[in-house]
Amino acid sequence: xxxxxxxxxxxxGIRLVHxxxxxxxxxxxxxxxAGSRFESLQQMGLAHFIEHCVFKGTEKRKAYHILSRIDxxxxxxxxxxxxxxxxxxxxxxxxxxxxxxxxLADIAIRSNFPEKELEKEKEVIIDELNSYMDSPSDRIxxxxxxxxxxxxxxxxxxxxxxxxxxxxxxxxxxxxxxxxFTCDNxxxxxxxxxxxxxxxxxxxxxxSEMPLTGNRPSIQEFSDYQxxxxxxxxxxxxxxxxxxxxxxxxxxxxxIAMALLINVLGGPALNSRLNLSVREKYGLAxxxxxxxxxxxxxxxxxxxxxxxxxxxxxxxxxxFKELDRLRNESFSTVQLHRAKEQLxxxxxxxxxxxxxxxxxxxxxxxxxxQIDTLAEIHASIDKxxxxxxxxxxxxxxxxxxxxxxxxxx
Numbered sequence: 001x002x003x004x005x006x007x008x009x010x011x012x013g014i015r016l017v018h019x020x021x022x023x024x025x026x027x028x029x030x031x032x033x034a035g036s037r038f039e040s041l042q043q044m045g046l047a048h049f050i051e052h053c054v055f056k057g058t059e060k061r062k063a064y065h066i067l068s069r070i071d072x073x074x075x076x077x078x079x080x081x082x083x084x085x086x087x088x089x090x091x092x093x094x095x096x097x098x099x100x101x102x103x104l105a106d107i108a109i110r111s112n113f114p115e116k117e118l119e120k121e122k123e124v125i126i127d128e129l130n131s132y133m134d135s136p137s138d139r140i141x142x143x144x145x146x147x148x149x150x151x152x153x154x155x156x157x158x159x160x161x162x163x164x165x166x167x168x169x170x171x172x173x174x175x176x177x178x179x180x181f182t183c184d185n186x187x188x189x190x191x192x193x194x195x196x197x198x199x200x201x202x203x204x205x206x207x208s209e210m211p212l213t214g215n216r217p218s219i220q221e222f223s224d225y226q227x228x229x230x231x232x233x234x235x236x237x238x239x240x241x242x243x244x245x246x247x248x249x250x251x252x253x254x255x256i257a258m259a260l261l262i263n264v265l266g267g268p269a270l271n272s273r274l275n276l277s278v279r280e281k282y283g284l285a286x287x288x289x290x291x292x293x294x295x296x297x298x299x300x301x302x303x304x305x306x307x308x309x310x311x312x313x314x315x316x317x318x319x320f321k322e323l324d325r326l327r328n329e330s331f332s333t334v335q336l337h338r339a340k341e342q343l344x345x346x347x348x349x350x351x352x353x354x355x356x357x358x359x360x361x362x363x364x365x366x367x368x369x370q371i372d373t374l375a376e377i378h379a380s381i382d383k384x385x386x387x388x389x390x391x392x393x394x395x396x397x398x399x400x401x402x403x404x405x406x407x408x409x
Contacts, residue, residue: 003019003020003021004019004373005017005018005019005361005371006018006019006196007365007370007371008196008200010183010200010203010204010207011204012183012204012207012208012210012212013183013184013212014183014186014187014188014203014207014210015186015187015188015365015369016187016188016189016190016196016199016200016203017187017188017189017190017361017362017364017365017371018190018196018199019190019191019357019358019361020192020193020194020195020196021191021192021193021354022193023094023192023193023354024093024094025091025092025093025094025192025354026091026092026093026094026097026100026190026191026192026193026194027089027090027091027189027190027191027192027354027355027357027358028089028090028092028097028100028101028104028188028189028190028192028358029087029088029089029090029188029189029190029358029359029362030087030088030089030104030108030186030187030188031085031086031087031186031187031188031189031362031363031365031366032085032086032087032180032181032185032186033084033085033180033185033366034047034050034085034086034176034180034181034185035047035081035082035083035084035085035086035158036048036081036082036083036153036156036157036158037083037084037153037154037156037219037295038084038153038180038216038217038219039153039156040153041153041156042164043164043172043176044156044157044160044161044164045125045156045157045158045159045160045161045164045165045168046160046164046168046172046173046176047081047086047158047176048081048125048158048159048160049121049122049125049160049165049168049173050081050086050173050176050177051079051080051081051086051088052079052121052124052125053111053113053117053118053121053173054079054088054107054108054111054177055067055077055079055107056111056113056114056117056118056121057111057112057113057114057117058106058107058110058111058112059110059112060106060110061106063117066103066106066107069099069103070090070092070096070099070100070103073092073093073096073099074092074093075090075091075092075093075096075100076090076091076092077089077090077103078090081158082158083154083158083295084295084296084367085363085366086180087359087362088104088107088108089104089358089359090103090104091355094192094193094194097192097194097199097202098202101199101202101203101206102202102206105203105206105207105210106206108177108181108186108207108210109181109207109209109210110209111173111177113170113173113174114170115169115170118168118169118170118173122165122166122168125159125160125165126162126165126166128159129159129160129161129162129165132159136234136235136236136240136407137240137306139234140234140240140241140242140304140405140407141242141302141304142157142158143405144242144244144302144403144405145300147228147230147403147405148225148228148244148246148300148403149222150226151224152220152222152224153219153220154222154295154298178211178214178215179214179215179216180214180216181210181211181214182210182211182212182213182214183207183210183211183212183213184212184213185213185214185216186207186210187362187365187366188203188362189358189359189361189362189365190358191354191355191357191358191361192354219296219297221297221298222295222297222298223298225245225246227245227400227401227402227403228403228404228405229403229404229405230404230405230406231404231405231406231408232406232407232408233407233408233409234407234408235309235407235408235409236409237409238306238307238308238309238409239306239307239308239309239312239406239407239408239409240304240305240306240406240407241304241305241306241307241312241315241316241404241405241406241407242302242303242304242305242404242405243302243303243305243316243319243320243323243402243403243404244300244301244302244303244402244403245300245301245396245397245401245402245403246298246299246300246396246401247292247293247294247298247299247300247301247396248294248299248392248396249294249295249296249297249298249299250294250295250296250299250367250368251296251297252299254388254392255294255299256377256380256381256384257384257388257389257392258292258299258301258392258396259292259343260339260340260343260381260384260389261326261389261392261393262290262291262292262301263339263342263343263346264326264339265290265303265322265323265326266288266289266290266291266303267289267290267342267346268289268346269342269346272289272290273322273325274288274289274290274303274318274319274322275288277318277321277322278305278315278318278319282314282315282318284307284308284311284314284315284318285305285306285307285311285315286306286307287304287305287306288303288304288305288306288307288315288319289303289304290302290303290304291304296367301396303319303323305319309408309409312406312408320399320402323393323397323402324397326389326390326393326397327390327393327394327397327398330386330387330389330390331386331389336384336385336386336389340381340382340384343381344378344381347374347377348374351374
């Protein structure tokens with residue numbers, strides 16, 4: 001079997017990404033462009049609430065039967081909500097592929113959101129919010145994003161607020177799913193041993209009742225970034241800090257070059273510049289990392305740092321020093337080659353998980369309406385030049401563009 005994905009469109013317009021692999025375990029996901037970015041201010045947290053509540057009952061199943069349908073045969077049923085997608089997915093023994101496809105279709109099309117179950121789930125989410133509020137090292141990331149995209153839905157907290165969650169009613173969930181859980185807004189991603197023809201027939205059958213389209217408003221693009229600096233006493237035992245700014249969106253031709261820059265700066269490798277400087281050389285932090293996030297029309301990068309309050313100023317200066325190095329010093333030929341090979345290797349490691357591949361393929365199809373092969377991605381990495389990296393660094397890492405958020409003790 002070839003481990004190259006293929007892309008198909010079903011008769012009702014649903015896009016299918018299929019990768020056939022000779023494994024005993026298969027993975028199936030339904031990806032909707034329906035994350036928190038698509039909510040109004042009054043709806044904040046609605047997509048995440050729906051993610052929880054699609055498991056609470058359908059026209060033919062109660063919550064127990066939904067939760068047991070895959071788990072009873074050793075599989076896993078799950079879901080997640082992000083800024084720009086909501087995903088329902090399952091992992092299971094390959095002989096239960098038809099069972100998984102039917103169940104995911106049932107909860108996507110026929111969830112009836114019983115009010116009694118919704119009221120119980122509100123308490124679960126409020127408990128999730130309380131747990132989140134108790135953890136400054138987690139909360140600072142959402143707080144930074146809220147300030148970065150102030151006044152825009154990209155800044156909304158995916159969980160919502162206690163007030164917004166409390167006011168949701170069954171009709172709110174039904175309207176949102178009617179508008180967003182539609183054939184033209186759905187990508188199905190599959191990694192497993194079933195043939196594309198057989199899976200297509202299954203999906204055509206089980207998704208035949210899904211509405212073709214819905215009444216969805218156009219998303220509002222973000223264009224009003226204002227750098228900020230904010231410090232407050234929110235931490236208990238150590239200071240937490242995030243430094244960052246906007247960056248290229250996922251349709252920007254500089255996206256892969258920006259990913260390479262951030263990887264060199266503070267990616268997962270032990271030889272990242274921030275790890276070698278802040279942690280290894282000076283011992284100022286256990287956790288220091290950089291990340292890069294992309295959305296349809298924009299993106300952002302950030303550096304997170306957790307350290308003792310007395311070391312914060314010195315650690316911050318080391319972070320800024322590394323950012324300035326990227327702005328002012330070109331990569332040598334050897335440095336650039338190593339950075340490219342490292343990024344390619346990390347991509348290869350990411351391909352080691354079939355569940356991760358299923359999710360990556362689904363998200364890629366939802367975003368780009370196509371799947372790039374590994375060879376095409378490697379070719380894009382090979383095209384990156386030292387000049388391009390310096391220009392990107394000067395544009396996005398400039399001191400007057402940086403935002404700072406600190407939770408101190």
